[in-house]
Amino acid sequence: MKTLLxxxxxxxxxxIAMPSHAQSQPMTMETVVVTANRLPQSQxxxxxxxxxxxxxxxxxxxxxSLPDVLQRLTGVQISQNGGRGQLASLYIRGTxxxxxxxxxxxxxxxxxxxxSVDFNQIPLSYVDHIEYVRGAKASLxxxxxxxxxxxxxxxxxxxxQGTNVNxxxxxxxxxxxxxxxxxATSENGQLNVAxxxxxxxxxxxxxxxxxxxxxxxxxxxxxxxxxxxxxxTEQLSLFANGRLFKNTYQYDxxxxxxxxxxxxxxxxxxxxGGEFNGQQYHSLLQFNxxxxxxxDYQQSLGKESAxxxxxxxxxSVAKWSNSYHIxxxxxxxxxxxxxxxxxxxxxxxxxxxxxxxxxxALIVAELDRLRLEASGRMDDNEAFxxxxxxxxxxxxxxxxxxxxxxxxxxxxxAPNLYELYDPKYGNKALTPEESKSYEVGLFGxxxxxxxxxxxxxxxxSNLLSYDPTTYVSKNIDGQSHIKGIEVEANLSTGIVDHQLxxxxxxxxxxxxxxxxxxxxxxxxxxxxxxxxxxxxVVSYMWFSRRPTSTAHVDLASYALVNTSMNYYVTNKVxxxxxxxxxxxxxxxxxxxYPAAERAYYMNMSYQF
Numbered sequence: 001m002k003t004l005l006x007x008x009x010x011x012x013x014x015x016i017a018m019p020s021h022a023q024s025q026p027m028t029m030e031t032v033v034v035t036a037n038r039l040p041q042s043q044x045x046x047x048x049x050x051x052x053x054x055x056x057x058x059x060x061x062x063x064x065s066l067p068d069v070l071q072r073l074t075g076v077q078i079s080q081n082g083g084r085g086q087l088a089s090l091y092i093r094g095t096x097x098x099x100x101x102x103x104x105x106x107x108x109x110x111x112x113x114x115x116s117v118d119f120n121q122i123p124l125s126y127v128d129h130i131e132y133v134r135g136a137k138a139s140l141x142x143x144x145x146x147x148x149x150x151x152x153x154x155x156x157x158x159x160x161q162g163t164n165v166n167x168x169x170x171x172x173x174x175x176x177x178x179x180x181x182x183x184a185t186s187e188n189g190q191l192n193v194a195x196x197x198x199x200x201x202x203x204x205x206x207x208x209x210x211x212x213x214x215x216x217x218x219x220x221x222x223x224x225x226x227x228x229x230x231x232x233t234e235q236l237s238l239f240a241n242g243r244l245f246k247n248t249y250q251y252d253x254x255x256x257x258x259x260x261x262x263x264x265x266x267x268x269x270x271x272x273g274g275e276f277n278g279q280q281y282h283s284l285l286q287f288n289x290x291x292x293x294x295x296d297y298q299q300s301l302g303k304e305s306a307x308x309x310x311x312x313x314x315x316s317v318a319k320w321s322n323s324y325h326i327x328x329x330x331x332x333x334x335x336x337x338x339x340x341x342x343x344x345x346x347x348x349x350x351x352x353x354x355x356x357x358x359x360x361a362l363i364v365a366e367l368d369r370l371r372l373e374a375s376g377r378m379d380d381n382e383a384f385x386x387x388x389x390x391x392x393x394x395x396x397x398x399x400x401x402x403x404x405x406x407x408x409x410x411x412x413x414a415p416n417l418y419e420l421y422d423p424k425y426g427n428k429a430l431t432p433e434e435s436k437s438y439e440v441g442l443f444g445x446x447x448x449x450x451x452x453x454x455x456x457x458x459x460x461s462n463l464l465s466y467d468p469t470t471y472v473s474k475n476i477d478g479q480s481h482i483k484g485i486e487v488e489a490n491l492s493t494g495i496v497d498h499q500l501x502x503x504x505x506x507x508x509x510x511x512x513x514x515x516x517x518x519x520x521x522x523x524x525x526x527x528x529x530x531x532x533x534x535x536x537v538v539s540y541m542w543f544s545r546r547p548t549s550t551a552h553v554d555l556a557s558y559a560l561v562n563t564s565m566n567y568y569v570t571n572k573v574x575x576x577x578x579x580x581x582x583x584x585x586x587x588x589x590x591x592x593y594p595a596a597e598r599a600y601y602m603n604m605s606y607q608f
Contacts, residue, residue, distance in 0.1 A: 034106065035131040035151040037362055037373070038140050039323035039333045040282060045366075047373050047393040047405055049074075049134040049441075049454065055155075058127065060528065060535050062564035062578035062601060064174070066119040066127070070150070072526055072539055074488055074501040075134055079517045080120070081593045082205025083172070085219030085249030088120040093134060093456055094482040094507035094518045095147025098464070099413055099433070101137070102144075103151040105241075105271065110290035110315035112144065113341040114418040121265055123223040123245050125178045125196035128155045135456065136409030136437040139375040139391035142337070142358055146411040146435045146460065155192050156227030156241035156271070158182055163608055170578075170601035172218075174200040188231040192241075195224040205593055206252035215260060217250040238274045243267075250299060254592075262299040267292045280325045288317040293346075310346035315339065323362075333362040343417035352421040355382045356414075369397040379412070383420065384432055387412050402444040411435040415464055419473040425466070427473040435460045450490040457483040463509075478510025499526045517590070519543040519557075535566045548591035558587035576603040 036046040043050060051073055063069045067088045071078045077091040089097035097116035102109050109117050130152055137145040163181040168174070178196030185191050202218035227241030245267050253259040273286035290313075297308035321335035337358045344351035360377035376390040391409035398404055413433035420426050441454035463476040484505025491498050503522040507515040514520070521544040529536040542559045564578040577600070584598040 033131050035103070035133050035149055037333065037364065037375070038321050038335065038360075039331070039362070047371060047395050047407065048137075051132040053130040053132070055128050058124070059576070059605075060564065060566055061537050061539070062566070062576050062603060063124065064170075064578075064580075064601065066122050066124055066152075069124070069130065070119065070132075071541065072524065073132055074486060074524070075148075075503050075522075077517075077519060077522060077543065079589045080595070081590050082217060082251070083202050083219070083596050084200060085120055085202070085247065086205055086217070086251060086593070087118055089116060089517075090119060090150075091518055092147040093458065093484060093503070094505050094515060095458065095460075096515075098416075099144060099146040099435075099460070101141050101149045103149065104269070105154055105156060106151060106286065107271070107288045107317055107319070108315070108339070110292055110313050110341070113313050113315060113343050113416050114311070115416065121245075121247055121267075122152065123196060123198075123221055125198075125223060126154045126156075126180070126194040126225040126243060128153050128158050135407065135439055136391060136411045136435065136458070138389040138411035138435075139377045139409055140360055140362065142356070142377060142379050142389070143412055143414040143432070146413060146433070146437070146458070154225055154227070154241075154243065155180055155182070155194050156225060156243070157229050157239055158192055159190060159229075161190075164605055166603060166605035168601060168603035170200075171599035172200045172202055172596070174599075174601065176603075185228075190229045192227045193225070197222050202250065203596060204252075206254065206258075207594070208252070208258050211258050212252055212260070215252065217252065219247070219249040221245060221247045235278050236274065236276050240272045242270045259298050260300070262297060262303075264295045264303060265292060281322070283322045284320070286317070286319045288315075290315045312342075312344045312346055314342040314344075329366050331364045333364075335360055341417060343421065345423070348423065350423065352417050354417060356380070371395040381414060384414060387432065401446070402442070404440075404442055406440040407438075409437050411437065413464065415473065419464060425471050425473060430464065430473055431462055431475055433460055433462050433464055448491050448493075452486070452488045454486045454488075455484070456486070476510065480507075480509050480515065482507045482515070495530050497528045497530075500524065514547050516547050516549050517555075519546045533568045537564045539563070553591065555588055555591060558585055560585060560587070572607045574605045576605070577601065578603075
């Protein structure tokens with residue numbers, strides 16, 4: 001993750017370059033990102049904090065899940081109810097899981113219509129790279145983009161050709177086999193396919209002595225993706241893709257008798273679109289349909305039993321984004337988003353839908369040492385009417401080695417369909433959350449060190465929550481206040497690349513109490529050592545104490561060390577190993593759900 005701490009920072013825009021090495025894909029000044037401003041930009045030309053995690057970096061770390069990848073990033077904290085397949089929630093700069101927008105290939109994930117996105121369910125096998133933006137982006141994306149945006153880019157439109165096959169084994173009877181291929185079907189056509197199977201036996205993720213002794217909660221996933229891109233001309237391309245996964249996992253019912261439960265998730269997504277890349281004008285038109293069905297049931301009774309619960313979430317999306325380079329200094333962008341979300345309780349056949357139509361506009365200007373950005377968006381929601389959000393940012397080059405950046409943005413988080421309409425827990429009187437976010441950063445280079453200091457301040461009102469006795473959804477009066485400072489450094493010492501980050505914050509609710517599951521202090525140190533034929537990765541993370549949802553109970557602080565090694569036997573064969581939780585630390589990121597013990601993994605990949 002050589003660009004992890006600097007991608008998109010203002011200092012990069014003034015020609016602070018990242019180190020690279022022979023085994024890794026160099027992340028040059030011309031790396032293009034789209035998430036920061038919804039238009040193609042080089043990483044260094046945006047005023048947002050953008051991190052890019054490449055597929056090669058994912059493979060070097062030998063991560064086994066998306067939370068494994070994301071937890072290494074600055075400002076990220078993962079709360080997980082056990083092992084693979086269990087609920088994994090993500091917090092960015094102290095904002096909650098529902099205040100982080102998650103996209104896949106630029107499209108919001110449908111599951112957000114019922115709850116926050118569960119990252120543990122997303123297959124890592126078809127991820128090409130990830131773009132991660134910290135800070136408010138509701139002025140471009142609308143609801144949920146309060147703490148940040150994560151855009152998971154799949155291999156569907158990749159232009160790389162060749163085939164990769166990999167097989168892996170590990171602790172808890174972990175096994176994985178998969179492959180991907182990119183094929184030129186003609187002079188103008190590219191076909192991409194990725195498939196994978198993954199499973200483990202798991203462990204007791206919620207042990208209750210004397211009640212569920214000996215239980216194991218495992219996970220199984222079968223997933224695949226296919227994408228086709230056709231170049232009509234040098235400037236115009238058409239594309240279509242589909243992705244599927246079917247996941248099955250077990251868990252402990254946290255209420256009553258702690259029954260041994262199982263869940264099935266069937267997910268599908270279909271996309272059709274076209275993209276025009278001219279010298280001055282860029283346009284993207286995209287249509288997407290998603291559906292996810294979920295069944296929860298007592299395993300011994302099966303998913304057709306009378307006590308099983310079943311629901312379906314759907315989403316239809318149409319997006320049209322445009323950007324125009326007026327001249328070398330000024331770029332303008334505008335677009336329209338339409339989305340229809342649906343939630344159906346398959347037990348009662350009650351179904352609810354909601355439309356949202358939005359328009360947005362952006363202007364970017366570079367005037368000598370000064371860089372300016374301004375954006376605004378209007379959402380017309382069928383349930384709530386109109387909401388306006390905006391963002392302004394400015395950056396100034398104080399000297400060749402030092403730059404300053406500041407921004408202010410507003411945001412919203414609309415109640416999801418489950419919170420509004422569920423027959424038992426819904427509340428039709430809910431209103432959207434509203435936020436205001438300030439940020440200021442200083443970026444520089446000193447000898448071999450690229451560094452940054454960023455301060456942020458976010459205030460959120462009308463917080464969406466639930467009544468702890470009835471579990472009915474409600475708005476909380478008052479204002480949550482999160483303020484903090486991030487310190488980052490990126491350097492190379494010989495054959496070792498280092499990325500260090502410190503996140504110190506004060507996340508408080510309206511009464512001044514620390515927000516649950518948020519650590520006040522987070523320290524991370526990621527290193528990659530490059531030998532002739534070997535890459536060795538070590539990751540160290542430390543999280544301070546944080547309160548649970550249970551009053552007056554704190555989860556203990558913990559340190560976590562993971563390591564992996566990749567041996568490039570030939571240009572085609574790679575042998576890899578990973579040790580997770582190297583020192584076998586006992587810790588929990590959610591009360592009552594201990595993390596897994598030390599685990600070992602081995603993997604072999606072959607490219608042809």
